[in-house]
Amino acid sequence: MKLIISNVSGMPIYEQIKQQVKSAILSGELQEEEALPSLRTLAKDLKISVLTVTRAYTELEQEGFVKNVQGRGCFVMGRGSELIREQLICKVENSLSEAIDAAQMADLSSQELHHLLDILLEDKKNG
């Protein structure tokens, strides 16, 4: 998994870690039960504070993405997990509403929009 820290993004470092771990989980790059890098090793490698990584991991746990096993490390929760499903649905909603906004600007009718979606789904299915 790629994890990098930007000094100019303005986003707090713990937030950057969270976002990157989340997208790795959502994209399937991090599989269920897979371990996250050890907290202290990650802190050392990224040259950041241990507390910063702790905060990122704790918040990821609270949001249901990972599970902290005392003494063993942090593990990715299954994608079937209710919370992750919710996150995914939320992501779908966001992307769809973005698509709707664009469709309105382009004067696409609801029917045409549905049709487009069907075509895209068909394409995905056929690989």
Add this chain to the structure above:
Amino acid sequence: MDNFLEVSNLSKSFSGFWLQNISFSLPKGYIMGLIGPNGSGKTTTIKLILNMLKRDNGEVKVVGFDNITDEKAAKANVGAVFDTNYFCDEWTVTQVEAAVSVFYKNWDKNKFSELLKRFHIAPTKKVKELSKGMQMKLMIACAFSYDAKLLILDEPTSGLDPVSRDELLKILSEYIEDGEHSVLFSTHITGDLERTADYITYINYGKLFFSGSKDEFTDMFRIVKGGRNELTFNLSEKLIGVRNFSTGFEALIRADDLKQFSHLDVEPATIDDIVVFTNQEGEHYE
């Protein structure tokens, strides 16, 4: 034992300087930055911790041992790096080991020679022939060779080039990686601490300004920027420190007061911003 360093109500007065009731604690496995402008009491605090100065009041526990009644046990567990080296200039690196190692029961000869290799220090060189960065690493190598649990560094980066500073931070991150070692790091070059420090203790004019996690510290403040006419009387009362210039102002505020400033440019504050603006000099900082 969860705290490797516990300082409570530490006080010391000299003529013209008073360190008052300093209290903070450093949990095991973390790095704490001790910050403050020059003359604020950082070195005094460190010397009191090491019992090199006699405290007037208070208590200090180093790795669980009282620094006075259990001084020997406390010091067997602590390593120190100062801005200049404290070995005899004429000694070779090998002689340094010979002279110092007898004082530590658990001195690890192999570890010392490994560290010398890693730090590229030739054992035959004299201390005075080593560069400043090398001398610093030699002090660290000694501390690591008897597995000091707590490493105290007093302004280690002043006078070091960026490469050596970066190397030091790397060494320190590795040192605490196992969760069994702690670092107290005094510096006025706060950039060193911006990323790696877990905790910050900020001493200003002999008084404790803050001690806690670094994120908490920087989250407590914001930097606001605006034009001169945007700074009303009500707002200016809320500023902790301000820098006025011909076309606008820049100021430090408490995050709690953020709402009143929301119409202005607000940025997160760096440790440096906080130190600069919380000092009286901040007002004349132009």
Add this chain to the structure above:
Amino acid sequence: MNDTLKAAKLDFALIKPYMKNICFTMVIPVVFAAINRSLMTGVSFAMCFIAMTTGYTFSVSEKSGMDRLYGILPISKKHLVFGRYLYTCLMGFLAFLFSMITHPLVLRVLGETIHPVDICFAIVLGILMFTLYTVFQLPGYYKLGAINGRIFMYIPVAGFLAILLLASKLNLTNNPIFSALTGNPMISIIAVLLVCIIAYLLSIIMSIKIVQRKEM
């Protein structure tokens, strides 16, 4: 290893780079002994010279800022002081031993006969002088530091001159105390040793008090 020994070892490490010079200074009294054809002169010079080097440990550690090393080592200030006295006495003893071996040899070669009373007198005087110098020097260095206290380096010279003066003023051969001492060599050696031990004890107590009050 005992803490006092560790501290003494550290002191020996400090003067290691100067050891050659110190050894060289020990050769000069041999020459004096030869010129004066007197064991006593040689030994007193040797003890005077070696006592002039007791400040080395202080000046080397001061120059290298080693106060901080002493501050972080797991050893009490008391033991650091003990170690320094032990180091000083050992240096004195080595110089004494060296002189008591080389000087009589040289004198023999030059055809001088050495009486047991000469040896006895040299022993007593050597130990006594060295003690007198160092018991004042060490607390002085502790109090003022090597640089401000460099005047203490000359205590042996002053003491040496004082003794010379005293010896010339007093008519030694008719002095009752002196003849009592020469009459009972064993007793006088024991008495001198006792005086030395007491003097060192007082000096050590004083040094510890100074060191414990001092802030680094």
